[in-house]
Amino acid sequence: MIYLDNAASTKIREEVLETVKDILLNEYANPDAAHEFGLQAAKRIKSSRQVIGDALNVSVKDVYFTSGGSEGNNIIIQGIINGNPRQGKHLITTKIEHPSVYEIFKEYERNGFEVTYLNVDSDGMVKLEELEDSVRDDTVLVSVIAVNSETGVIQDLEKIGNIVKQKNKNTYFHSDFVQGLGHIKINPVKCRLDAMTVSSHKIYGPKGTGVIYLSGNVKIKPLIFGSNQEQGVVQKTLNSSGIAGFGKAVQIAYDNFSEENECIREVRDYLQDRIQKEISDIRVNTLGKGSVPHILNVSFRGIQGEVLVHFLGMSKIYVSTGSACSSRKGNSRILESMGLTQEEVAGGIRFSFSIFNTKEEMDETVKALKEAVENIRMMK
Numbered sequence: 001m002i003y004l005d006n007a008a009s010t011k012i013r014e015e016v017l018e019t020v021k022d023i024l025l026n027e028y029a030n031p032d033a034a035h036e037f038g039l040q041a042a043k044r045i046k047s048s049r050q051v052i053g054d055a056l057n058v059s060v061k062d063v064y065f066t067s068g069g070s071e072g073n074n075i076i077i078q079g080i081i082n083g084n085p086r087q088g089k090h091l092i093t094t095k096i097e098h099p100s101v102y103e104i105f106k107e108y109e110r111n112g113f114e115v116t117y118l119n120v121d122s123d124g125m126v127k128l129e130e131l132e133d134s135v136r137d138d139t140v141l142v143s144v145i146a147v148n149s150e151t152g153v154i155q156d157l158e159k160i161g162n163i164v165k166q167k168n169k170n171t172y173f174h175s176d177f178v179q180g181l182g183h184i185k186i187n188p189v190k191c192r193l194d195a196m197t198v199s200s201h202k203i204y205g206p207k208g209t210g211v212i213y214l215s216g217n218v219k220i221k222p223l224i225f226g227s228n229q230e231q232g233v234v235q236k237t238l239n240s241s242g243i244a245g246f247g248k249a250v251q252i253a254y255d256n257f258s259e260e261n262e263c264i265r266e267v268r269d270y271l272q273d274r275i276q277k278e279i280s281d282i283r284v285n286t287l288g289k290g291s292v293p294h295i296l297n298v299s300f301r302g303i304q305g306e307v308l309v310h311f312l313g314m315s316k317i318y319v320s321t322g323s324a325c326s327s328r329k330g331n332s333r334i335l336e337s338m339g340l341t342q343e344e345v346a347g348g349i350r351f352s353f354s355i356f357n358t359k360e361e362m363d364e365t366v367k368a369l370k371e372a373v374e375n376i377r378m379m380k
Helices: 014-026 036-056 069-083 099-110 128-134 157-167 240-255 257-278 305-314 333-337 342-346 359-379
Strands: 063-066 090-094 114-118 139-143 172-176 195-199 210-214 282-284 295-300 348-352
Touching: 014 240, 036 063, 036 195, 036 210, 036 240, 063 069, 069 099, 069 139, 069 172, 069 195, 069 210, 090 099, 099 114, 114 128, 128 157, 139 157, 157 172, 240 257, 257 282, 257 295, 257 359, 295 342, 305 348, 305 359, 333 342, 342 348
Parallel strands: 090 114, 090 139, 139 172, 172 195
Antiparallel strands: 063 210, 195 210, 282 295, 295 348
8 A cells, every 4th residue: 555645644653652542541531630640631731732832833821722623723713703703804815725714714704704715826825915905904814824735835924924914913813734734844923823723633643633822812702612621712621642642743743853854855756756757748736845845736637636546546556636625525626726727627636745655655656657647548
């Protein structure tokens, strides 16, 4: 098996798995319990909070644990909008957001809010002049994804944050940082971010665990009620084992940040180079140095992406046509927003890499790709 869908979910590290197992077997108390056993679990959570806060360059008091990226985005976006009803009814996001952000804005649009969806250029970069023209006195929130989950393009959050705050200092600025964690470093203060979302299973940690960052100035209304945990922002029993595993995964990733990302980039660039040299009629949709190292998006003209995914799957090579949350919903909204032709949009494939991938696997992938592309094009 060759697994090249790591932007959807990664294989858990052995060290992380051992940490999760230890908590499940030996420190399984509710961290909100007042007894000593519960306090042990609370200490584990505190330790993970510190590790993740350090990785994100934020204060631990601003770190809140969630069940993952989708829940985190909902808590932040809905919580800010619902918690600031007098600020206005105008929202700004982009046309290239993950569904867990994009669909929230669509829902608020259906319920009477005015939403501005920013365009991107052919490389997938947000058009900053549009942003500057769009921020108004009644703009409650701007949400811009840090790293696109399909193309890997990195947005300039510092420029975006400065534009937002210069136009309206009261407008909140949020970023979905799920694909950025472990691959790029961030300074939320410089970016003037009020809120940010990350997730564990994208970084060799367990599923079902995530974090949101909320700066101290954010006024937010909780979506869930019934617990005293996480200062009332995320009111539910915390997943102690998942949180401990997330902390361990972040610690290892950031201790080996440069080395691991360089290895991933080498494998990614090797595959890209071979595809460009050996397969005709393609379009690379991922910027080189302007992207994270673990994502490569390529359009194969004259081919339906879903068909190519199926062909590769028969060889136990697993790729995708986009994010797992949207890959079964038809053509890529992301690639369409970049101005690709319908043929290029339909033929888009995302390869995403991990520390476990090798150049030898890429040789096998190219061999299978060439055969699949040739066969599919002959069938037309």
